[in-house]
Amino acid sequence: MWSLPASDVVLYGLSLVALTAQAMTAALAAGKRSMDWAGVCMLGCITALGGGTIRDVLLGHYPLVWVQHPSYLLLTAGAALATILIARVVHRLNTAFLVLDAIGLVVFTMAGCDVAWQIDPSLPLVIVVVAGMITGCAGGVLRDILCNDVPLLFRAELYASVSIVTGLFYSTGFGLKLNDELWTALTFVLGLSFRLLAIRYKWEMPKFVFDENRR
Amino acid sequence: MWSLPASDVVLYGLSLVALTAQAMTAALAAGKRSMDWAGVCMLGCITALGGGTIRDVLLGHYPLVWVQHPSYLLLTAGAALATILIARVVHRLNTAFLVLDAIGLVVFTMAGCDVAWQIDPSLPLVIVVVAGMITGCAGGVLRDILCNDVPLLFRAELYASVSIVTGLFYSTGFGLKLNDELWTALTFVLGLSFRLLAIRYKWEMPKFVFDENRR
């Protein structure tokens, strides 16, 4: 989803795992719509790589990462295909995938902030945080649009909010010129804990329910 | 949605009002789908700023306006959030919002044409008009896609048509090197009247109804 210096091997490894996990859960969503194998592959790629793609298109940051590293396409398409064989296993490992997805959310958010800084170090904080949020969340929105659902992101769960908090915390630290590696680790732990606690205790944003006929 | 010279203070003010109004009506649409507060904010931003964003991405015009002026994001997100508190009021002021939305349609259309000229003064008339129409109309299409509806734009009302007529009239005048400010004012009055008359008298395009089983 982005290029990291060689030292960030841990984050890079986590992001590969997260890409795989997102492609696999997208494949399950495809299976619920009875898509064919080609559709499963495409939905896996679009979901896993769509967030970074939308961020780069909006920021005018070319070439896109998957154009530069086509192996990401092969990885996510392969993961989606493999899911067809092991759908039962993936479904049963639901909790494991929620954790992997949470890791992805946090890692992609940090990566999105990094890319925004790389493009222009003078970008305002709001845009850096939004770039992180788009990277972390927009893939799932594309998946839901293609599955003909109202995006889950807009309806439930602390997902975008976790991404925003993570991005804000991450960006603030770098603005204060704190120790990079320590701050990265701290952000990762904070964001992941927030997301997992939100899942565990079913924290939700209040909903805005508007019924035009009720008075 | 674009940058105006300081003299165009009136148009600029109107466009801020229109951005706010579009974010607020999008928030009501979010409420009808029971989205949570984060979803309401996001739908407000995407609807109000989406038209200009799509135009700029299609024309390769970077940086996007909201990247350069993040205050637009805060304005539209704030307007959407405020709508949660005053949903009843917004709903009752339906007519006022139709007028504000009509002002937005006309002002955004003119702004879209302006941006197309700024990018390349030799762009053909068709593209200038299309750039105006995308700026005025595409935000609502994104809103309907995210709410899982067939876009209202394609089904009903003289909305795109008002935008096209406004853009054609506006562009023709500038092609003829008429007085800029007079022509802008004239276009605004014409476009707004057309849209309001269309609402008042329920003018509609003929529909194309095709039923493959009927013979």
Next chain:
Amino acid sequence: MWSLPASDVVLYGLSLVALTAQAMTAALAAGKRSMDWAGVCMLGCITALGGGTIRDVLLGHYPLVWVQHPSYLLLTAGAALATILIARVVHRLNTAFLVLDAIGLVVFTMAGCDVAWQIDPSLPLVIVVVAGMITGCAGGVLRDILCNDVPLLFRAELYASVSIVTGLFYSTGFGLKLNDELWTALTFVLGLSFRLLAIRYKWEMPKFVFDENRR
């Protein structure tokens, strides 16, 4: 959908026919949703030109073809409008339109590969094939999203697969420095035959059906 050297007159002519055919079938889809005339025009343009547009936005290849050649917009909008008058005829000529659409799929795929090479001759094979597939297939995905359907591309028919096979065959030949014109003709015949046989004998990809409640 792209610019061809003058010698490729046959391909260019075929692509115009295919653009027209895609706009016309999109207009029928619009009619099934009772869209108004403006909506029919817009859906025709978006379906016929959307694949090339998405490809160019993803590859950062500006200006877009329809910005450079607005006559494509007029052609597709006109074809969509004409369909309103002759809907019965278009519907009855279903088989003819399937053939025209298949020609479009193959021609657009080859054109997409060509554009990818023009942008950067060192692009990896995967990206060239993906660029071809997006050009051939993404317009129909946009059409289905705007009609509020799960994209047909993901659910049925050998459509994306034909595009991938065509792109692979086409790219391999050029990698091997074979005779250009011969190879283009050969690819065209192969891709078209594959697609028509797939329609005739109802070849389909296996589907991935996942029901989370079944055990």
